[in-house]
Amino acid sequence: MIGERKVMQESLFYGFSLERHVPDNHLLRKIDRFVDLSEVRAHLEPYYSETGRPSIDPELMIRMLIVGYCFGIRSERRLCDEVHLNLAYRWFL
Secondary structure (H helix, E strand, C coil): CCCCCCCCCHHHCCCCCHHHHCCCCCHHHHHHCCCCCCCHHHHHHHHCCCCCCCCCCHHHHHHHHHHHHHCCCCCHHHHHHHHHHCHHHHHHC
């Protein structure tokens, strides 16, 4: 069919905002206000090799360790699984 569409398609799609799905009073929001890891990457850059596979971002690693410590997740595998499932953890990372 050629011609102008009479039906609006916005109802078929929705916008998802991670910001809106993490409550304001969540523990990770409170921690995030005080944690500034923006300079960690630059500080640790001399210790990373130019050859080989890219490493894990040091800021991401530290944030994951904070999540694991705060929520009692001792296993790194379980922590990775939890980060995939929990929206608040993803927001913090």
